[in-house]
Amino acid sequence: MKMKSMALALSVAALASTAGAEGVKVGMITTLSGGGAGLGMDVRDGFMLAIAQSGNSDIEVVIEDDQRKPDIAVQLADKMIQSEKVDVLTGIIWSNLAMAVVPSVTAQGKFYLSPNAGPSALAGKGCHKNYFNVAWQNDNLHEAAGAYANNAGLKNSFILAPNYPAGKDSLTGYKRMYEGDLAGEVFTKLGQKDYAAEIAQIRASGADSVFFFLPGGMGISFLKQYADSGVDLPVVGPAFSFDQGILQAVGGAALGVKNTSQWNKDIDNAANAAFVTSFQAEYGRLPSLYASQGFDTANLLISALAKSGVADADGFRAALEAAEFDSVRGDFSFASNHHPIQNIYVREVIKEGDVFTNKIIGTALENHADVYAADCQM
Amino acid sequence: MSTILVIEQVLNGLQFGVMLFLMAAGLTLVFGVMGLINLAHGSFYMVGAFAAAAVAGATGSFFLALIASLGVAAAAGALVEMLVIRRLYSRDHLEQVLATFALILIFSEGTRWLFGSFPLYLNIPVYLSGPVTLPGGIQYPLYRLTIIMVGLLVATGLFLLITRTRLGIQIRAGQSDREMIAALGVDISKLYTIVFALGAALAGLAGALVGAIQSVQVGMGEPVLILAFVVIVIGGIGSIKGALVGAVLVGLTDTLGGLVLPVFFKLFMGASAAASVGSSLASMLIYILMVAVLIVKPSGLYGAPA
Numbered sequence: 047m048k049m050k051s052m053a054l055a056l057s058v059a060a061l062a063s064t065a066g067a068e069g070v071k072v073g074m075i076t077t078l079s080g081g082g083a084g085l086g087m088d089v090r091d092g093f094m095l096a097i098a099q100s101g102n103s104d105i106e107v108v109i110e111d112d113q114r115k116p117d118i119a120v121q122l123a124d125k126m127i128q129s130e131k132v133d134v135l136t137g138i139i140w141s142n143l144a145m146a147v148v149p150s151v152t153a154q155g156k157f158y159l160s161p162n163a164g165p166s167a168l169a170g171k172g173c174h175k176n177y178f179n180v181a182w183q184n185d186n187l188h189e190a191a192g193a194y195a196n197n198a199g200l201k202n203s204f205i206l207a208p209n210y211p212a213g214k215d216s217l218t219g220y221k222r223m224y225e226g227d228l229a230g231e232v233f234t235k236l237g238q239k240d241y242a243a244e245i246a247q248i249r250a251s252g253a254d255s256v257f258f259f260l261p262g263g264m265g266i267s268f269l270k271q272y273a274d275s276g277v278d279l280p281v282v283g284p285a286f287s288f289d290q291g292i293l294q295a296v297g298g299a300a301l302g303v304k305n306t307s308q309w310n311k312d313i314d315n316a317a318n319a320a321f322v323t324s325f326q327a328e329y330g331r332l333p334s335l336y337a338s339q340g341f342d343t344a345n346l347l348i349s350a351l352a353k354s355g356v357a358d359a360d361g362f363r364a365a366l367e368a369a370e371f372d373s374v375r376g377d378f379s380f381a382s383n384h385h386p387i388q389n390i391y392v393r394e395v396i397k398e399g400d401v402f403t404n405k406i407i408g409t410a411l412e413n414h415a416d417v418y419a420a421d422c423q424m
Numbered sequence: 425m426s427t428i429l430v431i432e433q434v435l436n437g438l439q440f441g442v443m444l445f446l447m448a449a450g451l452t453l454v455f456g457v458m459g460l461i462n463l464a465h466g467s468f469y470m471v472g473a474f475a476a477a478a479v480a481g482a483t484g485s486f487f488l489a490l491i492a493s494l495g496v497a498a499a500a501g502a503l504v505e506m507l508v509i510r511r512l513y514s515r516d517h518l519e520q521v522l523a524t525f526a527l528i529l530i531f532s533e534g535t536r537w538l539f540g541s542f543p544l545y546l547n548i549p550v551y552l553s554g555p556v557t558l559p560g561g562i563q564y565p566l567y568r569l570t571i572i573m574v575g576l577l578v579a580t581g582l583f584l585l586i587t588r589t590r591l592g593i594q595i596r597a598g599q600s601d602r603e604m605i606a607a608l609g610v611d612i613s614k615l616y617t618i619v620f621a622l623g624a625a626l627a628g629l630a631g632a633l634v635g636a637i638q639s640v641q642v643g644m645g646e647p648v649l650i651l652a653f654v655v656i657v658i659g660g661i662g663s664i665k666g667a668l669v670g671a672v673l674v675g676l677t678d679t680l681g682g683l684v685l686p687v688f689f690k691l692f693m694g695a696s697a698a699a700s701v702g703s704s705l706a707s708m709l710i711y712i713l714m715v716a717v718l719i720v721k722p723s724g725l726y727g728a729p730a
Binding site: 087214292294 | 700
């Protein structure tokens, strides 16, 4: 189970050339087995694609599987720091794992670049000068969904999310922007597969719409069961329940659903067009938003390394803060708490030929930052 | 809380329970007859679901997919019994747990190697999709009703098999005295293979039935396996009747607990906090039930006293 896949030819090349003093060692802890494996693989593949494209042979990546278990993630982080001597860590998908790993990593003077999880605790009081989130603060996409719900005239939402840090951030985020009433609010188990009980509650609640945050396999189950239940209220959600990796498994049940995302494959800029084409050529599937986040994370790292070595922590940190790389999202910058300021779009699930995918139909929030920055004292 | 909601949740609990029964029946038979703890039982659930998804994808027929799930899981079960499990009967439980845990890893990585990490597509057939209206104006998905029916049919079939057939007599005899029935000339190793394959087939059927409403992916069996163990501990190890009663109890407790507890906590705390505390406690409820049953009846509801 302990898959230790050194980063292919790249790291071999790095070892062979004994890059030495200028090299940087990156530890990637991500979910490569179990129900959330698709997310971790997308982040890994996006990240490794960017490294390969940069031709930078000084970056060595060590990849380990956390199995979506916090205790394993903590062990891996300790091992990577103490025996592998990594300089930068990245890769964690789930907020409960990030909460277990990130504070100890940054306390040991290492850098952490988050390609996905952005729990509110690490954006506010628990922020750290060596912690950067390249994806979003957890609340962001849900805030955008709330803003969209207002525009769409939804007045009585039933909201549900899993009972873990990102799930709580999700409902908080939605309620922050949403102005209507709540017909019900439910926390489900993390990893839950059967939503018959929740769907029955939705049916009985008299809601006019459903907002849900159920990433990975959870979203597949919910959508299929929802479509089959005869409840036909409009559904709104963040991109996580409608990303490229799971849309094919959901099938027609998701067609036409509106969801919010900071990225989509049709965002019009040169970096994104090149990313989508090369990702498809390399891996034979369309990239998901997780892959785009992995890709951006690697490019941020590469851009910072071009300016400063990791040994000069202050210089390296300043180079990260500048975020001078071509994000596939277009404009991208860091707020004072090292979380992104970016546009968040509304997407609609469509069918292109045989493939279910998303298309952008509008902008929900422009240059949006999170609300926790004010609590962050670095 | 309306009556309709409660009835719908009772049906949901029943459906969940019946699905757990399909898993627990094999587990409890294998433990009862062979004295073997089989952690790899969840893998047969996964194998059944993947076989169904592959066959449904190739032929488009859901019925064939169900047949395939039974056949492939039974074949996998028979193969595993002959290659691995057979060597474990005389060993202690720790070695059985280690070996069958290894089987989980082999099955999971093997399936990932064959099918990839992304969830597969297995949809319910058109003739079973959509809701039906039950007496009293309750709308309920036809497919879930079908699962309840299939589960009850299997339970009846198993009951008849155990009580009315020669194989059933041998199984019951095997449960009470292994050496004696071997001495009486029953081919005990063939009997073990049959029982193991039967258990695997039921798990595979459960995987295929549930895979169509949830998702077919690597590692889908393990969470269900834990619940199946809870079921057989509550019902009494080795008892099919106990497995059925235990499964329905667990199903109803889990579903109704998730409904009632948040409402209960709302009486004296805010809606958000009540939802959070209520759902946390609801996920513990089946384990609390297990503890309660074990305090009153240490060998389970229908278990033979140790």
